[in-house]
Amino acid sequence: MRLLIRNCKLYVNDRIVENCFLLIETPLIADFGIDHGGHSSYDINLNARGRILLPGMIDAHVHLRDQLLSYKEDFKTGTASAVLGGVTSVIDMPNNDPPTNTPTNLLERMELAKSKILANVGFTCKPSVNHSINLELSKIGAIAFKVFLYEYMVDGFLDTSSLVKILSSLSKLDRVLMLHCNIKSKFSEVLKLARRRSMFKLCRIEKELAESILRIAQAYKARLHFCHVSCPKAIEAINKRKGFMEVSLEVTIHHLLLNYSTLELLGSIAHVDPPLKSKSTATSLFKLLKSGAVDIVVTDHAPHAIFEKEGDDPKPGFPNLQFMMPTLMTQVKKGRLSLNTVVEKTTIKPAEIFRIKKRGMIRKGYYADLVEVDFKRKLKVKSQILVSKGKYTPFEGAILVGIPVRTYVNGICVNDDYTIVGRGGEGKVIIPGDEPHEC
Numbered sequence: 046m047r048l049l050i051r052n053c054k055l056y057v058n059d060r061i062v063e064n065c066f067l068l069i070e071t072p073l074i075a076d077f078g079i080d081h082g083g084h085s086s087y088d089i090n091l092n093a094r095g096r097i098l099l100p101g102m103i104d105a106h107v108h109l110r111d112q113l114l115s116y117k118e119d120f121k122t123g124t125a126s127a128v129l130g131g132v133t134s135v136i137d138m139p140n141n142d143p144p145t146n147t148p149t150n151l152l153e154r155m156e157l158a159k160s161k162i163l164a165n166v167g168f169t170c171k172p173s174v175n176h177s178i179n180l181e182l183s184k185i186g187a188i189a190f191k192v193f194l195y196e197y198m199v200d201g202f203l204d205t206s207s208l209v210k211i212l213s214s215l216s217k218l219d220r221v222l223m224l225h226c227n228i229k230s231k232f233s234e235v236l237k238l239a240r241r242r243s244m245f246k247l248c249r250i251e252k253e254l255a256e257s258i259l260r261i262a263q264a265y266k267a268r269l270h271f272c273h274v275s276c277p278k279a280i281e282a283i284n285k286r287k288g289f290m291e292v293s294l295e296v297t298i299h300h301l302l303l304n305y306s307t308l309e310l311l312g313s314i315a316h317v318d319p320p321l322k323s324k325s326t327a328t329s330l331f332k333l334l335k336s337g338a339v340d341i342v343v344t345d346h347a348p349h350a351i352f353e354k355e356g357d358d359p360k361p362g363f364p365n366l367q368f369m370m371p372t373l374m375t376q377v378k379k380g381r382l383s384l385n386t387v388v389e390k391t392t393i394k395p396a397e398i399f400r401i402k403k404r405g406m407i408r409k410g411y412y413a414d415l416v417e418v419d420f421k422r423k424l425k426v427k428s429q430i431l432v433s434k435g436k437y438t439p440f441e442g443a444i445l446v447g448i449p450v451r452t453y454v455n456g457i458c459v460n461d462d463y464t465i466v467g468r469g470g471e472g473k474v475i476i477p478g479d480e481p482h483e484c
């Protein structure tokens with residue numbers, strides 16, 4: 046299939062070029078440049094007047110659920126949320142039911158996803174202390190491994206015996222170890238801390254845990270990636286080790302753009318792990334993002350059924366994928382972030398960290414994972430517009446611009462005019478280092 050996009054503004058080599066065309070030969074980008082007309086051989090011709098064509102975002106922290114958790118989300122609703130949010134590839138977390146922690150479970154999850162996904166998906170696994178299992182998981186195609194450090198804590202301290210086996214194992218494999226570097230906090234405790242303006246206690250724990258695991262890991266060559274870092278001091282501590290070890294970190298859109306006033310306003314809907322912090326903390330995170338101290342931006346899309354968000358002990362997390370690109374592009378429009386920063390932190394860098402080949406840039410021979418963005422169109426966030434199974438959002442009421450009005454995944458249009466047109470199966474399972482086939 047040859048698909049020609051005409052009259053677009055094209056984001057290429059860190060700048061926007063007016064009056065361009067781009068030719069897709071499914072699934073790859075075949076050609077692009079200034080549009081002088083004279084295109085003869087194509088099957089479909091699409092007009093993108095007034096829109097900017099960007100590389101699709103790569104969200105490196107997403108919980109797609111499905112299987113026994115499909116009442117919360119499934120591969121189809123999760124990846125539909127992604128493509129409406131300008132995201133063409135996601136990395137799925139392993140705390141599923143069944144957990145993604147054995148070769149059988151990983152294969153089962155990959156197989157189930159294949160016919161349902163509208164975006165590309167890389168699968169992470171929980172690592173084993175047994176190297177041969179980690180090796181097998183890598184061979185099957187685990188894109189990374191993830192540990193939840195609270196599972197390795199005894200009396201408030203990290204139990205190093207299992208962690209050193211994991212670090213030693215992953216040193217021999219070209220896979221990142223993702224780290225959830227926070228303790229679990231109950232909603233009632235979080236509210237108390239927020240009301241007393243005492244969130245610094247949680248920040249101290251985040252920083253100390255980061256420093257502990259960095260100390261343990263320095264003897265090993267494993268590549269580390271810190272998930273949803275929510276406090277500036279932890280970012281500083283992690284960045285101090287750069288240059289000595291291969292380490293990277295992410296922040297979420299909600300820690301950048303929201304604070305605990307949202308928690309006070311929306312209650313348990315806005316409960317998330319790690320919890321939202323103060324306005325000044327969010328401002329500092331924003332500054333750190335602009336200064337280059339943050340490697341990537343993610344959503345930590347984590348939907349639950351609405352009944353699980355209610356009661357005395359609501360679950361942390363919410364669905365955010367559908368608003369990834371618009372929340373960030375709204376900051377670009379306001380002049381608070383540069384387009385280059387947003388593109389780098391959501392496409393080029395995640396592709397680099399997770400060794401995702403031929404995605405994350407507009408280049409000939411790369412997969413045609415693309416988004417047509419309309420900066421004139423506005424979107425008012427309402428829970429009813431979510432295509433996720435979780436019909437609630439901490440961004441309720443926000444007016445956003447920079448709307449992904451068309452999304453292409455592997456050269457196939459899956460979102461047209463902010464409406465899902467993909468059926469599932471357009472996305473591919475991402476295997477690190479995987480090369481596109483010749484077409």
Ligand SMILES: [Zn+2]
Binds near residue numbers: 138347
């Ligand atoms: Zn998460």
